[in-house]
Amino acid sequence: MKRQSRPARLVILLLCIVIGVLVALQFKNVSEASRAKVADTASADELRDFVIDLQLANAELAEQNNRLRDNLRALQGEQEGDNVALNQVMAENRQLEIFAGLVAVEGPGAHITIVDGKNAKVDHNHLLTFVNFLRAGNAQGIAINGERLVAMSEILTTGSFPDQQIVINGNIVSASDGIYTIRVIGDPEQIASTYSLLGSYVSNLLVKGIGVSLEKVETVQLPALGKESPAYRFGLLTADD
Amino acid sequence: MKTPFDLLRSLRVPLRRLRDGARRCQEFFESRRGAHVVLVLTLAIVLLTVFVSTTRGLALERHQISAAVDELSELQSLLDEQQAQHQRLELEAEDLRRQRDELVTRLLEMSAFAGAEGQQELEDLARNRRLAQATEVRGPGIRLVMGDASGVEQGSGRSEDLIHERDIQDAVNLLKSAGATAIAVNGERLISSSKLICNGPTILVNRNLQAAPFVITATGDPERLLAALDANERLLYLQLRGKEIHYHVADDLVIPAFRDETYIRTVTDLMVERSQP
Secondary structure, X not given: XXXXXXXXXXXXXXXXXXXXXXXXXXXHHHHHHHHHHHOOOHHHHHHHHHHHHHHHHHHHHHHHHHHHHHHHHHHHOOOOOOOHHHHHHHHHXXXXXXXXXXXXXXXXXEEEEEEOOOOOOOOHHHHHHHHHXXXXXXXXXXXXXXXXXXXXXXXXXXXXXXXXXXXXXXXXXXXXXXXXXXXXXXXXXXXXXXXXXXXHHHHHHHHHOOEEEEEEEEEEEEOOOOOOOHHHHHHOOOEOO | OOOHHHHHHHHHHHHHHHHHHHHHHHHHHHOHHHHHHHHHHHHHHHHXXXXXXXXXXXXXXXXXXHHHHHHHHHHHHHHHHHHHHHHHHHHHHHHHHHHHHHHHHHHHHOOOOOHHHHHHHHHHHHHHHHHOOOOOEEEEEEEEEEEOOOOOOOOOOOHHHOOOHHHHHHHHHHHHHOOOOEEEEOOEEOOOOOOEEEEOOEEEEOOEEEEOOEEEEEEOOHHHHHHHHHOXXXXXXXXXXXXXXXXXXXXXXXXXXXXXXXXXHHOOOOOXXXXXX
16 A cells, blocks of 8 residues: 555644544533523523512512501500400401311302212212312312311221221211212302313212212301311410410 | 737646646545545534534524523522512511510400400410411421432423322321321411412422422321321332332421411401301
């Protein structure tokens, strides 16, 4: 083989160096491009939502503080016979009693009826799913078969199929007819649309033979939390601040 | 005077040189070393084209990214500002509430103002606030941590590797049935209308988005709570699936109060007390 001339070898050498540099630069480009993908615009949207939520919360908080200042001013100016302090405490008590489920209440809403099937029984998971969804749909108050659901209410399945029973607030709520009625107070339209979001879940239950139906109700009545229930008793065990 | 013939003649020499050069070039390129140069040259040109086009694309992208980064930093400073304001307002609210409660108590304890009725309402207030989860609770209990399977990166996690609302809901329900007196998820006190909503990798607790790992704190009888967690098959199942599940007894838990009075007002506005149950 004839040896290559000096200039030709030099040209090849130079070109090889150029190629090497280009390959290196290209690698850098590619890795930079993949890193850039991480800086997604989705995070900006999330952050923006976060800021908006916080602005809203701050506006509410500022309003609440103004109300507190008004209350304080009224209290400071209290004269004998005004009952300012008494009226304030009574107003807070009535509201808290409704909020905490300590009194029987009524309001617009819906009844959701769930019925045991021949080969499938309703269990606590079904009820928890409905309850969680209803709360997501801004349900204000919920009761299942006479038991009001409060912050510390549990929903349990005891025993095993087919003799299982559901316990809420320490009481068995399963009836011999296998019917569970979820009574819910809230905006009926919102409850209905929340219920329709559960469509595939509901049809799964229907396939298993568990019946589910929703009925909007003008006046839903909810009982108070029983004073003997664990949710009530344990709630009072807490040490105050 | 030059004739066209002279012109042609004068061009003969350079033309011959050109022809010779072309022949030499042809020989060169047909030779082995020529082929090398052609090959390498082609490669260089191709690479150069690719490099130029990606660099140009990248420059465009870099411009977009810097715009996005500017927006992000602007949002971040806005967020910092709002968070600082939030803290200020919370502190203010706490101070105002304390002043109001002190004044109310003092006024109602002066029997001239309210008498026995005032005393009764004060007692009810203490009970109602506790049952509405509106008081801070301290004491022994359990601390349960639930995290996504290890190695899961945000956005790339497969659904079966993540902790879902159902998992938290189940654990919370379990703790309630074991006599928990108060529960918080990532420091967010659970109340009667608390819901858990899956939102991608985060879960909405009450009104706030929380991300994994989820820390569930519950006050109550530690032995009973521990026994309930030990006996739970679902937690074991999650653990076997590689998710981060661990819990231990904590002696001095602090479960924050739920004090959002505006929220309490809006979440009860459709309900009226029934005169007789």
